Amino acid sequence: MPTFGNLKQVDLRTGWNHEAFDFTKWLVKPENLQLLSDEIGIEVAPLEAEARTGKYSVDILAEEENTGRKIIIENQLEKSDHDHLGKIVTYASGYDAEYIVWIVKEANEEHRQALEWLNDHMDNQVNLFLIKLELWQIDDSAPAVKLNTIVKPNEWTKTLRERTRSDELSETKLMQLDFWEQFKSYCKEQGSGLGTRKAFPQHWYDISIGRSGGHIALTVNTRENEIGCELYIHDDKEWYDQLAEQKGDIENDIGESLSWQRLDNKKASRIKLAKKADLEDQQNWPEYIQWLKEKAETFKRVFGS
Numbered sequence: 001m002p003t004f005g006n007l008k009q010v011d012l013r014t015g016w017n018h019e020a021f022d023f024t025k026w027l028v029k030p031e032n033l034q035l036l037s038d039e040i041g042i043e044v045a046p047l048e049a050e051a052r053t054g055k056y057s058v059d060i061l062a063e064e065e066n067t068g069r070k071i072i073i074e075n076q077l078e079k080s081d082h083d084h085l086g087k088i089v090t091y092a093s094g095y096d097a098e099y100i101v102w103i104v105k106e107a108n109e110e111h112r113q114a115l116e117w118l119n120d121h122m123d124n125q126v127n128l129f130l131i132k133l134e135l136w137q138i139d140d141s142a143p144a145v146k147l148n149t150i151v152k153p154n155e156w157t158k159t160l161r162e163r164t165r166s167d168e169l170s171e172t173k174l175m176q177l178d179f180w181e182q183f184k185s186y187c188k189e190q191g192s193g194l195g196t197r198k199a200f201p202q203h204w205y206d207i208s209i210g211r212s213g214g215h216i217a218l219t220v221n222t223r224e225n226e227i228g229c230e231l232y233i234h235d236d237k238e239w240y241d242q243l244a245e246q247k248g249d250i251e252n253d254i255g256e257s258l259s260w261q262r263l264d265n266k267k268a269s270r271i272k273l274a275k276k277a278d279l280e281d282q283q284n285w286p287e288y289i290q291w292l293k294e295k296a297e298t299f300k301r302v303f304g305s
């Protein structure tokens with residue numbers, strides 16, 4: 001008969017004694033921010049810890065990779081309170097942030113309702129998340145971090161509402177949102193594990209490769225009539241050069257020739273594979289979605305190692 005351990009929750013202070021000196025310094029590391037990225041479905045790239053806005057300091061100032069949209073992260077190893085609710089609004093206005101992430105030990109019902117109300121009544125440019133932080137262990141094992149989303153924006157509802165207010169979301173944007181939603185559903189049906197991120201009305205969809213410094217970006221380009229799968233390297237020419245030295249082996253492993261783009265005048269670099277596609281004909285979408293899934297899985301296997 002198998003033997004099972006006892007799962008138990010651990011007090012947060014056993015892992016981090018101080019919010020700023022311990023937890024914030026731990027969370028701002030790329031490998032730990034990846035846990036948050038996976039939970040909220042946004043690629044979070046850190047900019048600064050304890051960033052000043054007036055006489056206050058936001059715990060972590062970050063941005064969304066590829067877009068540069070500002071993200072503020074406020075940490076609270078206690079129950080949520082009015083003071084921190086006021087702070088996140090102040091920080092968001094100070095940095096014109098589009099994403100607000102409030103991580104707490106426990107959420108007051110009033111604060112949960114307040115953030116849900118704000119998500120329902122603010123435009124599509126501001127998105128609020130309330131995250132519950134937990135530590136769990138099996139018997140005497142090392143504690144494991146668990147992030148639970150309590151409040152998140154309702155993207156589809158907000159998208160439809162925004163469409164009725166302005167022409168900002170074109171038919172192309174709505175098509176992109178529909179395409180990525182179908183991609184997510186297909187990956188889930190196939191047990192792939194790739195399509196776990198939130199879908200947005202944009203031409204790209206990001207997937208983690210399990211290490212900092214780069215990620216997989218899937219793209220749909222209606223102007224060029226093509227779809228693509230690429231390794232997007234954030235700001236590491238040395239890593240790109242190391243990969244370029246192995247170009248032959250990498251292309252043999254992937255099974256196709258790639259477009260190698262060092263982009264000397266930019267911080268980022270790309271290694272890309274593209275395919276012609278008529279995205280206006282939705283009858284072709286299953287073929288395109290299957291191709292993107294397969295190439296993303298291959299890229300993750302090759303570049304993740």
